Amino acid sequence: MAAAKDDSAGEDRPWGEVAPEAARRLLIAAVDAFAERGYHATTTRDIAGRAGMSPAALYIHYKTKEELLYRISRIGHEKAVEILRTAAEGEGGAAERLACAVRSFVRWHAGQHTTARVVQYELDALGAESRAEIVTLRRQADAQVRVILDDGVAAGEFDVPDIPGTTLAVLSLCIDVARWFNAAGRRTPDEVGTLYADLVLRMVGAKPAGG
Amino acid sequence: MAAAKDDSAGEDRPWGEVAPEAARRLLIAAVDAFAERGYHATTTRDIAGRAGMSPAALYIHYKTKEELLYRISRIGHEKAVEILRTAAEGEGGAAERLACAVRSFVRWHAGQHTTARVVQYELDALGAESRAEIVTLRRQADAQVRVILDDGVAAGEFDVPDIPGTTLAVLSLCIDVARWFNAAGRRTPDEVGTLYADLVLRMVGAKPAGG
Numbered sequence: 001m002a003a004a005k006d007d008s009a010g011e012d013r014p015w016g017e018v019a020p021e022a023a024r025r026l027l028i029a030a031v032d033a034f035a036e037r038g039y040h041a042t043t044t045r046d047i048a049g050r051a052g053m054s055p056a057a058l059y060i061h062y063k064t065k066e067e068l069l070y071r072i073s074r075i076g077h078e079k080a081v082e083i084l085r086t087a088a089e090g091e092g093g094a095a096e097r098l099a100c101a102v103r104s105f106v107r108w109h110a111g112q113h114t115t116a117r118v119v120q121y122e123l124d125a126l127g128a129e130s131r132a133e134i135v136t137l138r139r140q141a142d143a144q145v146r147v148i149l150d151d152g153v154a155a156g157e158f159d160v161p162d163i164p165g166t167t168l169a170v171l172s173l174c175i176d177v178a179r180w181f182n183a184a185g186r187r188t189p190d191e192v193g194t195l196y197a198d199l200v201l202r203m204v205g206a207k208p209a210g211g
Numbered sequence: 212m213a214a215a216k217d218d219s220a221g222e223d224r225p226w227g228e229v230a231p232e233a234a235r236r237l238l239i240a241a242v243d244a245f246a247e248r249g250y251h252a253t254t255t256r257d258i259a260g261r262a263g264m265s266p267a268a269l270y271i272h273y274k275t276k277e278e279l280l281y282r283i284s285r286i287g288h289e290k291a292v293e294i295l296r297t298a299a300e301g302e303g304g305a306a307e308r309l310a311c312a313v314r315s316f317v318r319w320h321a322g323q324h325t326t327a328r329v330v331q332y333e334l335d336a337l338g339a340e341s342r343a344e345i346v347t348l349r350r351q352a353d354a355q356v357r358v359i360l361d362d363g364v365a366a367g368e369f370d371v372p373d374i375p376g377t378t379l380a381v382l383s384l385c386i387d388v389a390r391w392f393n394a395a396g397r398r399t400p401d402e403v404g405t406l407y408a409d410l411v412l413r414m415v416g417a418k419p420a421g422g
Contacts, residue, residue, distance in 0.1 A: 037249070037251040037252075038248070038249025038250065038251050038252055039249065039252075040248040040249050040251075040252035041248075041249055041250075041251035041252035120390065121332055121390070161409075162406055165398070165403075165406045166406075166410065168391070169384060169406070169407065169410050172384060172387045172388070172390075172391060173380060173383060173384050173387070175387060175390070176383045176384070176386065176387035176390070177383070179331065179332070179383075179386070179387070180379070180383060187376070192376075195373055195376045195377075195380070196380065198372075199377065199380050199414045202413050202414050202415075202416060203410045203413050203414055204413075205413060
């Protein structure tokens with residue numbers, strides 16, 4: 001009940017901008033197939049079949065299976081950067097912006113856990129060129145969190161001895177939600193986001209609000 | 212250099228007790244194959260080939276591919292429970308035992324990241340009966356951390372509003388090291404363990420030592 005409501009109330013599936021509709025349907029079918037059987041065990045025929053299309057129809061939109069993985073990974077990472085940048089550039093002090101970043105990043109990984117698993121666990125299957133692009137996006141995501149920590153330390157709001165290491169840990173904690181989150185479980189994406197925002201503020205030694 | 216040293220200085224590969232030697236070699240080959248291509252894309256023929264054996268020789272030791280995954284998962288989870296139990300039952304106050312649990316759990320996930328990825332990401336491929344056994348082991352691992360948090364709160368050493376949620380987060384943070392850890396990267400398993408122990412003590416609001 002609560003879980004079902006929250007799952008649908010999560011971020012929109014990130015494929016809204018993929019056009020035409022057949023290309024979007026194929027991408028969603030690929031996410032489900034990769035998540036279920038892994039990238040290497042999935043064929044383009046499987047993906048076309050899931051989308052109710054012929055293999056020939058798939059090749060109109062995607063030349064290779066790797067191109068599908070690349071598109072999924074690219075869209076997923078762009079969404080991650082956007083979520084974190086919105087928080088980093090938001091109103092308020094560093095603590096407020098960090099809490100916002102963690103809440104929305106957790107919500108995305110909980111609500112979109114199938115997509116997030118493919119995005120996170122199949123990176124090695126990308127070709128060198130695609131991987132380099134994705135690594136650039138990952139650095140951009142990283143930089144959004146790091147800037148909030150830098151700001152917090154500079155303002156005397158945070159106490160963080162190792163900013164790169166703490167940035168890594170904050171992102172890692174949020175990303176791993178995709179591994180364990182279960183829509184039928186006890187906690188909604190919002191509840192996990194609220195808990196994690198509190199834990200992360202403790203990690204950075206944030207002064208209690210108004211303190 | 213440092214990374215290579217630390218990788219070999221990690222926990223022993225957990226397969227030492229698997230006998231006879233052919234069964235051990237097959238298990239190690241299966242870990243490598245599953246990590247590289249995923250469980251579903253790997254055949255028993257691939258695994259036998261990697262171990263320099265014939266498929267017929269494999270069947271003497273393992274009836275199915277799933278049995279190999281089950282053995283890997285069981286040994287990996289037993290090791291996790293052992294690491295956490297040793298810390299939970301160790302000497303010292305709750306802060307000391309929690310730091311020890313995090314350091315050794317992180318070291319294992321960094322040093323054995325290939326095995327840990329298979330253990331963590333291929334759970335869904337286990338049959339119902341095997342999975343139930345593994346879930347029991349996961350609950351035991353969980354309970355070790357939870358008991359340290361309970362002790363710390365009871366002793367007034369920790370301030371933890373949500374013990375089950377914080378237990379989950381602590382384990383999740385350590386487990387995700389297997390995803391991002393790179394033996395050629397900047398941080399050794401020990402360095403990550405030390406950083407994470409500090410971050411986790413902050414998460415539980417541990418009073419500074421002697422404070």
